[in-house]
Amino acid sequence: MPEQEKTENSEDVSSSKTQSLGNGRKESKDGDSEAKHNLDLAAVYVSDAQYNRNICFDTSPQSIRLYRLYNHWGFQVLIYVFVIVDLALALFERPALIPLPLWTTSVVELICLVAFTVRLIHYAKVIPRQNFWKDPKNICIIVIVVLSLIDLIIYAALELVGHSTVRWSRVLRPLLLVNITEGRQLRRAFRSIRNAMLEILYVFLMFMFSVLMFSLMALKLFGKRGLKTSEGNPYFTDYLEIVFDLYVLVTTANSPDVMMPAYNYSSYFSIFFIIYILINTYIFMSVFLAVVYNNYKKYLKEEVRQLVKAKKRKMLRAFSLLQETGRDGEPVVAQEKWNQLVKLVQPDLRNAHRELLWSVSDNHNKGYIGKLAFVQLADLLNIQVITVKSRIHPLQKWLPDLYNSPASRFICRMVNHRVFVIVYDVIILVNAVFIGLDEENPLISNAEWAFLALYLMEILLKLYTFEPRFFFAKHQFWNWFDTIIIVSALIATIINSALKSSGGYTSRQVLDIVFILRVLRLIRVVDNVKRFRAIINTLIRIGPAILTFGQLILVIYYIFAMVGMELFQGKIKFFEANSMDPGQEYCGNPLLKGTTFAALKYCKNNFNNVVNSFITLLELTVVNQWHVLTSGFTAVTHVSSRIFFVLFHIVVVIIIINIFIAFVLEAFFLEYTVAKSDLQTSLEKKIEELELGVEQDGLDGNLVESMETRDNDLGPSETGKEKPSLMFSIASKRYKTIDGLLQRMFEGDLSLEDIDEEDPENMSFPNPAFGSV
């Protein structure tokens, strides 16, 4: 990746120009369409601020329409679909998992390339021309598309005349994931890694110096002693081999084997290895984690700071478009305009929710809000507010006499009782024992029906007690989980017994699914223990961020898989267990005869297709038996192919995994230390003030608890006071966007006051740069 120190979205440089252009246009048009245009523009700014988009668009009405189209979720999904299809082509291209003729994959690839081009042209229409060419990510996409096209043509042409060449452009495909407009998170991650690289490099150099020193010492100490490894090879006689062996020892993959010959010769030699492990495995690896952690965090923090600044800037621009002069001569935005704006930005927002947001902004009921309150809007919209409609249970509406009868009320009370939960926990545990027993026993397989019935009854009872639309509300994760698992288990079990009784034949696949579903049911127990729930909630919360890492890993894996496939495809063959081929013993390659690789039956760990490559890379990430896997590939090619594997180890294990650990650590510390943000608190206060609150705990966590409180408040109770029909609660610690999580992470360290609101220079603050090819 060449360093292109340009701004990612240099729109801000020119925006004041386009802005003034827009202002120039102002006089010539009539006020009404002008106001409409301003409102549209402001809505776009607010929406950009809300989702942290940093795109500089032309401000003409036409461009705005195009821009809103560009940001339509449908197109965003579509472009991801095309990227995924493009990446998935590796499954069908040679070396293929499912071979397809060349023309099929070529046509699909062409369609994808056209789609990327169309999307890029759309983007070019939206933003000013000079910005388009300044932005490295656009250049990247153009280069990738052109190179892919060239490669495709050359490959197809050579294929036609019978030559086979390398599909080198496939390495570029995952970079599309980084360079499309929506790949913001991923770009940020790569940028942070690149910035941390120098610091990491110094530690790495020192670490390598240490490895080289120890290797030299090992050569001198052990080389002349004529020791043999357990496989009978000479021990520590070649310097480069020693360096490799000791590098592997850092991954711990060949411990204690690499030490045994020396240790068996003399106990004193173990001191050498103990010191080595202490320094290089424990201390240096911790230092790597520390350096990666610290630097990644540092640069990410800087990025988030810029993000917050940019957001504020956009909100101020929106404000200046809508402002009118208030009573005190201060610029303000009136409630009516604000309402129109919010309706444009988020049309699906309930009226009550919008009114709530307004009353938080306009705390003193003035009918207008100032600059500061307006700027908060983007963050306010990002706070996930759960609206709960207090509805009457349909049964109560339809059959009030029956539903209010003592028996019915007894059932409701029973379902709400703690004992109900405990009873079902016990049932689950008994079920676990039954699952563990042999399912071919007829008693056990019949018991399965009983358990299914019990679980179904639980869901029906809860549906009887609680309002169904509340039970299946969007945030009731565990209710959805239960219902889906149990209904699928029911269906699968019925299919399974139908198959069994019809032909005596049991489909293994169906049975597997039945088993998996049965075991998954047991997870429910975890949710009933409060401490466990807290841990799980944290894990769920950092889920989106982990997804970014998933993409990061995917990009790296894909590149290495493509290179690996070109290097090693077909060199190691896997034969099915019932194959009679004599090559089965040595993976179809005589060079592997008698190696540990073949003895351990590692033949399927190869680079013969994309799926096998990914699994092999995963095993290399886990690091264990790293040297055995590596030795297999060096045996069938050349010792220099070790470079490929060492490079993979450095990139994935030393850098990416450490960043992952750092991120999980940071997220957990956040859970332990950070309270709610000010804005959340004020929103919550307002909800309380207006007496619109629902108990927080219940909604956030366990269903039953929340039901109990709800029942007390809203159920067929005797309290005379009428409750409002719509109630709110803040999903306090959930973040709609990863940016929200990041912002929270560094909130304590960011002093937002240092952003001077009126400073014109700030208006053209360049974003951090990122270039990648």
Added chain:
Amino acid sequence: MPEQEKTENSEDVSSSKTQSLGNGRKESKDGDSEAKHNLDLAAVYVSDAQYNRNICFDTSPQSIRLYRLYNHWGFQVLIYVFVIVDLALALFERPALIPLPLWTTSVVELICLVAFTVRLIHYAKVIPRQNFWKDPKNICIIVIVVLSLIDLIIYAALELVGHSTVRWSRVLRPLLLVNITEGRQLRRAFRSIRNAMLEILYVFLMFMFSVLMFSLMALKLFGKRGLKTSEGNPYFTDYLEIVFDLYVLVTTANSPDVMMPAYNYSSYFSIFFIIYILINTYIFMSVFLAVVYNNYKKYLKEEVRQLVKAKKRKMLRAFSLLQETGRDGEPVVAQEKWNQLVKLVQPDLRNAHRELLWSVSDNHNKGYIGKLAFVQLADLLNIQVITVKSRIHPLQKWLPDLYNSPASRFICRMVNHRVFVIVYDVIILVNAVFIGLDEENPLISNAEWAFLALYLMEILLKLYTFEPRFFFAKHQFWNWFDTIIIVSALIATIINSALKSSGGYTSRQVLDIVFILRVLRLIRVVDNVKRFRAIINTLIRIGPAILTFGQLILVIYYIFAMVGMELFQGKIKFFEANSMDPGQEYCGNPLLKGTTFAALKYCKNNFNNVVNSFITLLELTVVNQWHVLTSGFTAVTHVSSRIFFVLFHIVVVIIIINIFIAFVLEAFFLEYTVAKSDLQTSLEKKIEELELGVEQDGLDGNLVESMETRDNDLGPSETGKEKPSLMFSIASKRYKTIDGLLQRMFEGDLSLEDIDEEDPENMSFPNPAFGSV
């Protein structure tokens, strides 16, 4: 360890009482001896504050004398020697590395036990009786001594009649290390771990639940498919075996072997293992690190807060003993008294240094200091101030004409030049290449003499240029390192060639030492790169803290080694390479025939003596091949011995190693973020003010740089201004004590203001409790 929620040093509860007793005595004695006594007492308080001792002693003059004797460094060293001897007995007791007759080890153990008892009696004399019995660590020592005695008698008696029993009391020995008065750091570490245990337990339970669930699923998915492992055993058919296998997979030790049979059967099954590794290996292990990190830090912070409070309290007590009424009616301490006090506390402090400290405390030259300035004294004494005497080079004194001649000055300038450093770096690199080459080539072995001569010349040149006492000052680590390494290499090489030329016989041992010394010389290069130096300095700085971990690990290892030796001694035998015993093939135990353990020649990984046990435990800590090692021991005993190894894994790998990583991380973050403390800054300012400063950088790091600045300032220069003869510099980031480091770590989080100075309740603040048996 039973929970004994008593205060570790409950002296503070009673101290006000003894204090008032001391005051009561005041009137009856004459003023002079009274003042002497107060001074002594104050000195003890200050000394206790300086070293964070929390011992409540009687305040009678006699007790104070006894107490100072108790704290004499000689006795402290002595008690550590006895503990080490006691621990080292394991080398000579059966199963012994070096067998000694029973009466020898018994007598030595008895002597040690007597020493511990004497030390304890001394302690009992120093502190009030009721406090002695309240302190769990005293009870612990008594229990350990008594139990050891009983065990010794029983064992000796049974040995005499020919029975052999278990020496169970040896497990208790390492606990002495924790419970002696000086084991403060270690007690604190154990206490923090114990407090963090609950939180860790919850995560562990959830982790185990996840492992059990996956095992159940694996049993159902793979159990009935009739798959075989690469060794031909049935695959995943027994539930408990699956649980163990999947637990091992978390350590990654059996990856990818455990997956291969299922993966070879169908690629889809790899999904099961990928999800398992993702959840249990990556996510859960990160969560463990996060939880251990966070909790350990939290409790440690609390401990340090108490420490700081206790220190302040002691200083206030010392102040109240010395105070007189100042001009403004405020209590103050006069310079004379202060001088007496500091002389008592630290007799080896240079006068100039003491005056410097006074001028920092008494910033306005009043001749007396108030309470706040006095309290700082303990911290001031802990700041490591390097005093540099500006001396004239002896040669200049003896042979001024020669030393000041142009040739001599040219040499000095040359040595100070950057090129000199670079030339020697190049020499070192060339040397490295020569070391790597075959040393039996006569050219190469002669080149070694040339290199030795070059290195010697470097040292001599530097000694010629720089003042020798400065060159060999205490803080000039690298000068010492160079000189020792090169002089030893010279001696060893001479001995080696003498041996060679005399009898043609080369001693392998001497040669080994020569090789090691030669390679160690190369380390010097690292120190010349600034970035590397920064990393090394950090590592050196956290050295003492790592030593505490060393002790922690020692305690845990020792206990597991003792238990392991009782369980597994003699079960696995190691035969020297040239032995003709047929048992060599299977480690002398037919049960091991054909196992991987024997095939990999792991026979020396046994529990037959303490050294082998420790190395085996180290290999288990590194985790790789964990299952192979474990399988060897279960094969020769029983499957239940897995409990021993799993327990070891949980304690050492999941808890201790994570704490170690957390500590390294924290120390590095400290380096990155924290500046000097206020006190250090004010001391530095004062040094500057008085124009007594030496350049900081040079002293802290590289010799040559510092020499250059020194040369400019002090050398035979032409500047007319006379420099003072004694100069100071702060070793800015070195800590005399670990407590200092800890205090710095949490300084930002500790708000010291919240300790109310006058609050009498604070005076009896109980220390955090710790009980261990």
